[in-house]
Amino acid sequence: MLLKGKKILITGVANDWSMAWAIARRAHDEGAEIAMPYAMPNLEKRVRPLAESIGAKFVQECNVQNDEQMDDLFNKIESEWGKLDGMLHAIAFSDKNELTGRYADTTRANFKNTMDVSVYSLVDLTRRASKLMTDGGSIVTLTYYGGEKSVPNYNVMGVAKSALDSSVRYLASDLGRDKIRINAISAGPIMTLASSGVGGMKSMLRLNAEQTPLRRNMTLDDVSGAAVYLFSDLSSAVTGEVHHVDCGYSTTGMIPNDLKEVLLRGLDEQNEQNK
Numbered sequence: 503m504l505l506k507g508k509k510i511l512i513t514g515v516a517n518d519w520s521m522a523w524a525i526a527r528r529a530h531d532e533g534a535e536i537a538m539p540y541a542m543p544n545l546e547k548r549v550r551p552l553a554e555s556i557g558a559k560f561v562q563e564c565n566v567q568n569d570e571q572m573d574d575l576f577n578k579i580e581s582e583w584g585k586l587d588g589m590l591h592a593i594a595f596s597d598k599n600e601l602t603g604r605y606a607d608t609t610r611a612n613f614k615n616t617m618d619v620s621v622y623s624l625v626d627l628t629r630r631a632s633k634l635m636t637d638g639g640s641i642v643t644l645t646y647y648g649g650e651k652s653v654p655n656y657n658v659m660g661v662a663k664s665a666l667d668s669s670v671r672y673l674a675s676d677l678g679r680d681k682i683r684i685n686a687i688s689a690g691p692i693m694t695l696a697s698s699g700v701g702g703m704k705s706m707l708r709l710n711a712e713q714t715p716l717r718r719n720m721t722l723d724d725v726s727g728a729a730v731y732l733f734s735d736l737s738s739a740v741t742g743e744v745h746h747v748d749c750g751y752s753t754t755g756m757i758p759n760d761l762k763e764v765l766l767r768g769l770d771e772q773n774e775q776n777k
């Protein structure tokens with residue numbers, strides 16, 4: 503019961519594949535009370551049964567681009583709970599037509615919208631949530647390695663993740679004096695509604711599993727365990743960090759020899775066929 507009695511706002515649950523759902527369920531198992539809004543009306547039928555299964559509250563529409571819905575959610579949390587101990591930000595969006603091909607072709611409209619939904623939402627949610635963290639608190643966001651290095655097709659979302667990682671460091675500096683910590687989990691790739699929009703996701707998952715030091719992909723249990731640690735007092739001196747939960751992928755500099763051989767063999771075969 504690492505989170506016994508803690509009140510945690512979980513954003514970003516779309517369905518039972520969502521990383522936010524895995525984290526909500528695990529936090530509930532560890533004794534937390536959960537608030538679980540959803541982004542838009544068509545998600546309610548998926549999110550409400552999940553919320554009911556863990557007794558989550560504040561199951562209401564909250565699109566981060568809608569100030570009235572944001573005001574309403576936080577007013578209700580303040581009047582019913584009076585405080586918050588934790589918040590998960592698990593929100594990202596970009597036009598999937600621009601999550602393939604060249605970053606250079608990103609439109610101004612999609613650049614702005616991607617940054618607004620995927621980055622500014624952390625700033626806005628943090629400002630609102632921190633006002634209710636009167637006994638200190640812990641905020642966690644979800645990021646990806648594509649913000650540190652270029653990853654094929656990740657494009658503008660990679661640039662948004664760089665800004666998200668940087669926001670974590672600035673917000674940690676703002677909030678530390680109020681005993682509020684904020685950290686990012688840099689999760690390895692996993693199939694979800696959001697990631698299915700990134701071009702070539704299936705082959706990326708296959709390659710990634712073979713390239714990590716642990717020779718597998720990250721699981722929902724891996725990410726939810728790390729989130730429990732960051733929400734709990736076990737991580738009481740950790741803030742402003744980007745914590746990689748990626749089976750070690752981000753620590754490697756070159757693909758392993760056995761995989762290199764397989765890839766080169768594939769290339770040779772292709773060259774033969776092209777002759």
Ligand code: NAD
Nearest residue numbers: 514515516520521541565566594644691692694695696697
């Ligand atoms: P997901 O589709 O389950 O979650 C994305 C969530 O963002 C959805 O619940 C969606 O409703 C929400 N959202 C989008 N626009 C919104 C808006 N305007 N207002 C409120 N909510 C909005 O997919 P996921 O993969 O679990 O994504 C959660 C987070 O994890 C994202 O930030 C994503 O970039 C990040 N991440 C994902 C992976 C991966 O491989 N799946 C890896 C690393 C990081």
